[in-house]
Amino acid sequence: MPSYSTNEFRSGLKLMIDGDPYTIVENEFVKPGKGQAFNRVRVKNLKTGRTVEKTWKSGDSVEAADVVDREMEYLYKEGDDYYFMATDGSFEQVAAPATSMEDAVKWLRGNEVCVVTLWNEVPLTVTPPNFVELKIVETDPGLKGDTASGGTKPAILETGAVVKVPLYMNQDEVLRIDTRTGEYISRVK
Amino acid sequence: MNWQPTASIQALKARACLYQQLRAFFHARGVLEVETPALSQAGNTDPQISSFSVNTPQGLRYLHTSPEYPMKRLLAAGSGDIYQLCKVWRQDEAGRKHNPEFTMLEYYRVGFTYQQLMQEVTELLHLVLPQLTTEPRILSYRQAFLEILGLDPHQASIEQLKACAQQQQLDVQGELSQQAWLDLLFTHCIEASFPNDRLTFICHYPAKQAALARVRLEEGQWVAERFEVYLGPLELGNGYQEQTDAAQLERVLVADAKQQTQALPLDLRFIAAVQAGLPFSAGIALGVDRILLCRLQAKQLPSLLSFAWELA
Numbered sequence A: 001m002p003s004y005s006t007n008e009f010r011s012g013l014k015l016m017i018d019g020d021p022y023t024i025v026e027n028e029f030v031k032p033g034k035g036q037a038f039n040r041v042r043v044k045n046l047k048t049g050r051t052v053e054k055t056w057k058s059g060d061s062v063e064a065a066d067v068v069d070r071e072m073e074y075l076y077k078e079g080d081d082y083y084f085m086a087t088d089g090s091f092e093q094v095a096a097p098a099t100s101m102e103d104a105v106k107w108l109r110g111n112e113v114c115v116v117t118l119w120n121e122v123p124l125t126v127t128p129p130n131f132v133e134l135k136i137v138e139t140d141p142g143l144k145g146d147t148a149s150g151g152t153k154p155a156i157l158e159t160g161a162v163v164k165v166p167l168y169m170n171q172d173e174v175l176r177i178d179t180r181t182g183e184y185i186s187r188v189k
Numbered sequence B: 001m002n003w004q005p006t007a008s009i010q011a012l013k014a015r016a017c018l019y020q021q022l023r024a025f026f027h028a029r030g031v032l033e034v035e036t037p038a039l040s041q042a043g044n045t046d047p048q049i050s051s052f053s054v055n056t057p058q059g060l061r062y063l064h065t066s067p068e069y070p071m072k073r074l075l076a077a078g079s080g081d082i083y084q085l086c087k088v089w090r091q092d093e094a095g096r097k098h099n100p101e102f103t104m105l106e107y108y109r110v111g112f113t114y115q116q117l118m119q120e121v122t123e124l125l126h127l128v129l130p131q132l133t134t135e136p137r138i139l140s141y142r143q144a145f146l147e148i149l150g151l152d153p154h155q156a157s158i159e160q161l162k163a164c165a166q167q168q169q170l171d172v173q174g175e176l177s178q179q180a181w182l183d184l185l186f187t188h189c190i191e192a193s194f195p196n197d198r199l200t201f202i203c204h205y206p207a208k209q210a211a212l213a214r215v216r217l218e219e220g221q222w223v224a225e226r227f228e229v230y231l232g233p234l235e236l237g238n239g240y241q242e243q244t245d246a247a248q249l250e251r252v253l254v255a256d257a258k259q260q261t262q263a264l265p266l267d268l269r270f271i272a273a274v275q276a277g278l279p280f281s282a283g284i285a286l287g288v289d290r291i292l293l294c295r296l297q298a299k300q301l302p303s304l305l306s307f308a309w310e311l312a
Helices: A098-107 B009-028 B068-076 B114-128 B141-149 B158-167 B178-193 B246-259 B268-277 B288-296
Strands: A003-005 A014-017 A020-030 A038-045 A051-057 A061-063 A067-078 A081-086 A093-097 A113-119 A122-127 A131-139 A152-157 A162-166 A174-178 A183-188 B053-056 B059-063 B082-089 B101-110 B137-140 B199-203 B215-218 B221-224 B226-231 B234-241 B281-287
Touching: A014 A061, A038 B178, A051 B178, A081 A098, A081 A122, A093 A098, A093 A113, A093 A122, A098 A122, A152 A174, A162 A174, A162 A183, B009 B082, B009 B114, B009 B288, B068 B082, B068 B101, B068 B268, B068 B281, B101 B114, B101 B288, B114 B199, B114 B226, B114 B234, B114 B281, B114 B288, B137 B141, B141 B178, B141 B199, B141 B221, B158 B178, B234 B288, B246 B268, B281 B288
Parallel strands: B137 B199
Antiparallel strands: A003 A061, A014 A020, A020 A038, A038 A051, A067 A081, A067 A113, A081 A093, A113 A122, A131 A152, A131 A174, A152 A162, A174 A183, B053 B059, B082 B101, B101 B281, B199 B226, B215 B221, B226 B234, B234 B281
8 A cells, every 4th residue: 555755745635544544634744943843634534524633753654545536426225225326437336334424315315426435445425415406395384475584494305304494485395405504505496 | 827926915025124124133233144055065964954955067966954054164264243144945844834945044143142142033023023022931941841741851751751742632643752752742732832922932952952052061951052932833043052162063963964864965164164263152043934924923934935835
């Protein structure tokens, strides 16, 4: 497995630390006037999602993690696995375990192109598209004409996700959602 | 193609204004501005500093990492007080507070003790950083460790330093020497405790880190007559009571060179000059880009360079 010198450290670089894959969030070079230089690095564990700080002596090498991000289309769910297919024309498929899906499941109904992060070719995390369009299946009846009060109410979407929507929205209407914040953006006509 | 400068025009003007103030300061005190070669036949043997080398028809030359050796040759030749404002280069030093090519202000005062130099550096920094109104705090390396971490850096074992780092929740990958543990605790914990509204001077580093400074016995401990000046956690400069003992300097250079991964030619002309007689003097190297960073209260050093390393 190749390795990276601390001189090559930058955000997004994938490293193996104590047997787990990590990505660099932030790298800072620190050096006393005379003496040992260090790289003080914030790294995120790609398995647990936890971010921690670690320090290396500058010039040390760290094993690279075989982690790649691939664009893949969500096909279907079977048992606890979610099946994805590569969009690069290779038709390669992978099964992502429920543990790798986290919040992504809330937004997926099928055919969305997601980013699947693979570690040694096994799905580690699934990131849904930034924006999805989903139908409301259940909400209180809309208050006609109330477009100004700014109030919200909960609405259940076809995927089971619950989001806050303006009071005038009705069942069967389609919403545009930002999956990074889980917030309603607009009504889709 | 990104051709535009990294720095704003305002930052360029602020730099020009700073240089004028620095030059006026030294002119008023009768300190002579000098220039020395940037490309030298000898490299810096400091094991923690890596020089760039350049192939020339006359063989390998090294870009200076500070103008220290040739300026001391001038001192030995009777130049009297001298200063230099110049670009220097250090490999592998890049980040928010570092650029591999940066501007240094190096100056020497003949007959000064390092305490007198600390006083003058305070006047200089208070002049160019008008936000400084409180007098600086001067404390020894040992005091800083005792105050912040409750351990004596001259006595602590590797195990004690390791335990202290753990207590401070520092997660270190790989093995460190005793001095590297001290460097870790100093850079990660102690520097962070320095106040942002006044200068902090740290003096009397362990004798092992004397470099080209004199050493002396202090409370039964050999320490370097060396100081660093900080504003907040940012180191601005590194000053010495200059070592004038040629044999001692040669020992330091030879020992350092052995730790280098590549063979570096020692500056024998520098040693010869000290043998001929380096006057009693104190000197300091200040990071000019960092002074500008404090003056403009900017966050990133590269934002003050006309063209940062990636765009150079």
